Amino acid sequence: MIHDSMIRERLVTGDKTAADVTKDIARPILNKPSTAWKVGFTLSVIFLGIFIVSLFWTLWTGIGTWNINKSVMWGWDITNFVFWVGIGHAGTLISAILLLFRQKWRMSINRSAEAMTIFAVICAAMFPVFHMGRVWVGYWALPLPNAFGSLWVNFNSPLLWDVFAISTYFSVSLLFWYIGLIPDIATIRDKVKTKAAKYWYRFFSMGWTGSTRSWARYELISLILAGLSTPLVLSVHTIVSTDFATSVIPGWHTTIFPPYFVAGAIFSGFGMVATLLVVARKVMNYENYITIGHLEAMCKIIMLTGTLVGIAYLTEFFIAQYSGVEYEQYAFMNRASGPYWWAYWSMMFCNLVSPQVFWFKWARTTPWFIFIMSIVVNVGMWFERFVIIVTSLHRDYLPSSWVMYAGSLTEIGLFLGTFGIFFTCFFLFAKFLPVINMSEIKTILRNRE
């Protein structure tokens, strides 16, 4: 028997019953799309168009349309790759790690955050794949039998680990998301009226009836998947960080990278979750489900992880000076005071300084302010990856190789275009699937007699 807590605020406000939950959350699916949805979707499709044009131009003309060169061979593409993979991590953190810690506030936001994970990983995968240049031989990255003298992939290379990590992460996240969706798809199946909708929701509900025997196994599989996803999410960004850390480039060759990247990933992911949910709760009238309490909890995590990455920035700067290695010392001094100083200080301001406002309750409980802050966090985290990649590469060991780098129009188009992919997927998700996990929310209503 659960009783109301005297100290904690309710997770779902407005005295909702189970029937109200179904009605509220299924409303966007059962009704015609709203004007806000149509406008948002159209804008997203326009950005998707920008992506397609930029991609076509890249494939038609070649990687020469990007400004990467012999010194800065990784530019916006890998910056964007790490940026998007990082954004994906909040979804798994919310659905897996917070489940293991029994944080019930995750129930209102896990569904949309997991969807975000999947869409973000799709966006991320675009960059390394198309950076290959000859994308049609991309399958060479896989350990397949071939006719090149039995030459296999290099298992000592972190780039191969990435292939395994990202594909496993995507597949397992998709599976976790889908299994979580099944009971809700069944609920929608029993509500929709049109024949086509009935057919498709029935198809994907896999005959779910809500039997106690099924629920018992369902809860167990969710728990085991959460247990699996937790080390998985940590491994993914650890492996992404080893792409850099196993090299001998000054500024990359550091052991702090794995924890620093994981903290940064969760930080940026929560930034994106906050951006989406502050808008979604208003537009879709979900204020009773995603309450100010939820936003406040997210802000606390943003502040914590922002501070963690801030400490990592300061630590790596200190260790570089302390190491006595002049190349390391130069790389870091060059970041802070060289030609890309503006990127370094934007990163410092956005990621270390600005989240500190969340010490104040007003900042954590004011939606419009959280929205602005979440954008600042996203910008900051993009700059972090830009700083790590470009500032370390643009000044080589050989001064004759020193160059400046700025993204070309095609690279900018590809980056903006991935927002098109991301939001087009997100708007379709919001129209056809419940954005909030109904069956979990119904367990925490506490409206019993």
Added chain:
Amino acid sequence: MGIIDKNLSLRNRNRMLLGVWEDEDKLVEATSSLVHAGVKIQDVYTPYPVHGLDRIMGVRRSWLSIVAFLCGMTGFSLAFLMIHYMYVQDWPVDVGNKPVRFSPSWIPVLFEATVLCTAFGMAFFFFIRNRMIWGIQPELLDERQTDDRMIIAVETEAGMNEKEVLDMMKKHGAVELRERVGGVSTTI
């Protein structure tokens, strides 16, 4: 014991008595009383997981965790064999004179393969055990059982005191009582 849980199918069942609830606590009480009175409950259908109900009904703990472990070991072994074959036996590649025999650099791929096989292997058995497959027709007793209603289903058998069962359901707050014969439910 087959892999598919036969209890989940409602086809070819005898006449069934159904009680409908709207309150979770009363449902748990009713299930508990019925079980204590020796009534064999076919299943309880709820729109969300009601904790403890499976234990009251006497559902055995699932073997899924053991299945998951076995799938994980399979994934690990397959990945190990794959890397060993490709990298040690068939065509060792000397990159910067780094070791090709087992080295810590194998761990990421071994780990990812283990997780992948565990997750998908376990899900595969989960779906089979729960007779879930894309496109299967759901056997619903009430179209609100996935919304806000909870149903206890009791299959009648020879020598069962049906009136007593129905009275007990009523006493514990059933909002509606039904019988189901040949796939059709009617209110009693």
